[in-house]
Structures are given as C-alpha cells and as structure tokens.
Amino acid sequence: MNAMNTHYPDPTLVESVNRHTLAVVVDNEPGVLARIAGLFSGRGYNIESLTVSETEHEKHLSRITIVTAGTNAILEQIKSQLERLVPVHRVVDLTVQGGAIERELALVKVQGKGESRVEAMRLASAFGAKTVDATLSSFVFELTGTTDEVERFINLMVAVGLVEVSRTGVAAMGRGADPM
Missing domain, CATH: 3.30.70.1150 (ACT-like. Chain A, domain 2)
Structure with missing residues (x-):
C-alpha cells in the first residue's frame, strides 16, 4: 500500500504554533486566578504573559490578559475550557479579533x-x-x-x-x- 492511499495522517505534517492574546473577564474573588492557572498547568499549556486587574469596581469584575501559544486546535481548546469555568464571564481572543x-x-x-x-x-x-x-x-x-x-x-x-x-x-x- 503506498502512502497516497493510507488512512493515517501524514506523519511529517506539522501544525504551526501561534501566539495569541486572550482577554478574560472574571469575577473578582479569591481563587479565580489560581483556577485559571491550574487549567493551564493541568493540561500542559504555557502562559507567556499574565496580567490581572480589577476593571469594573462596582460589578467586582477583573480582566485577565493571557498571552499563550499553541496550534489552532489547542488555542480553541484553551478558550473553550476557560469559558466553562464558573467565574469566567467572557473570553475574547484579541489576536483573532485583529489589530489589538x-x-x-x-x-x-x-x-x-x-x-x-x-x-x-x-x-x-x-x-x-x-x-x-x-x-x-x-x-x-x-x-x-x-x-x-x-x-x-x-x-x-x-x-x-x-x-x-x-x-x-x-x-x-x-x-x-x-x-x-
């Protein structure tokens, strides 16, 4: 059987790793940052940069800016898993949004x-x-x-x-x- 007729993906195909900046709006409460960092470390994802600050004092909301890298599939998985965390209100991929x-x-x-x-x-x-x-x-x-x-x-x-x-x-x- 030649390589053209195989059902397996080409082993030499390598997906590119892209750097993305994510803005995550969360409840400003104890343990939120630890849960987000735990999500990354538990799945072997790296955080290149992390900043956190309360942005809406009256609503007790903070904005976490995360710079991370991965293939497109991994980045989609990161965003999806972040969105499922209870204290997370929204996740915006500023890189996909363009021109951040x-x-x-x-x-x-x-x-x-x-x-x-x-x-x-x-x-x-x-x-x-x-x-x-x-x-x-x-x-x-x-x-x-x-x-x-x-x-x-x-x-x-x-x-x-x-x-x-x-x-x-x-x-x-x-x-x-x-x-x-």
Whole structure:
C-alpha cells in the first residue's frame, strides 16, 4: 500500500504554533486566578504573559490578559475550557479579533561608568525610555512598548551593563469604539 492511499495522517505534517492574546473577564474573588492557572498547568499549556486587574469596581469584575501559544486546535481548546469555568464571564481572543494594541512596561537597571554610561543613555533615548532613577554608577530606565521592542532594548542593554529587569506582562485592548 503506498502512502497516497493510507488512512493515517501524514506523519511529517506539522501544525504551526501561534501566539495569541486572550482577554478574560472574571469575577473578582479569591481563587479565580489560581483556577485559571491550574487549567493551564493541568493540561500542559504555557502562559507567556499574565496580567490581572480589577476593571469594573462596582460589578467586582477583573480582566485577565493571557498571552499563550499553541496550534489552532489547542488555542480553541484553551478558550473553550476557560469559558466553562464558573467565574469566567467572557473570553475574547484579541489576536483573532485583529489589530489589538499590546503594550508592556519594563524597568531596566543598568550599571556602568564612562563610555558604557554614555551608551546606555544614548540607547535609552533612542528607544524613548525614561530615566526614573540615576546614581553615579547606575540607571533605572522605564520603557513602554511592544514585547518585541522591550526585548530589543533589554538585549542591547546587556552589552552596556544590564543588572536587573522587571516586566509587567502584556496589557492589550482591541482597536475601535466597540467594547470587548
């Protein structure tokens, strides 16, 4: 029997893994984040970025922004399983919705003197980073941008004396006038 007549899928066929940003509106109550994180870890899914904040104080609702990756089938499964959790009100795939605005904030500490110090200041200026602390031997820069921009900035700072990085994770919102 040749390969063209087999009933089995082509073993060399590999589905692409895509990165998606999900916005999840949940009840703001103890244990909700743990249940969502448990859903991911229990099924072997990875969370690349996770941010949580109360968004509607009067209704006690929070918004969880999750960046994850998987094949299309896995992403559909993640969304479906999230929607079935009791404290979840809605799940929106901002990547599928198209054109979501994503930003991340990073605090980047750089240590250096002389030419390294000058280069760190020049790079920070080029990226639009704000100096939030400065001593004679170090800086702390604040940078807001896409995840790729933050990564590029951090990678460049390694050469001039990167000491420490703290990142917020992705905050995302769909474009246009319509709410989530």
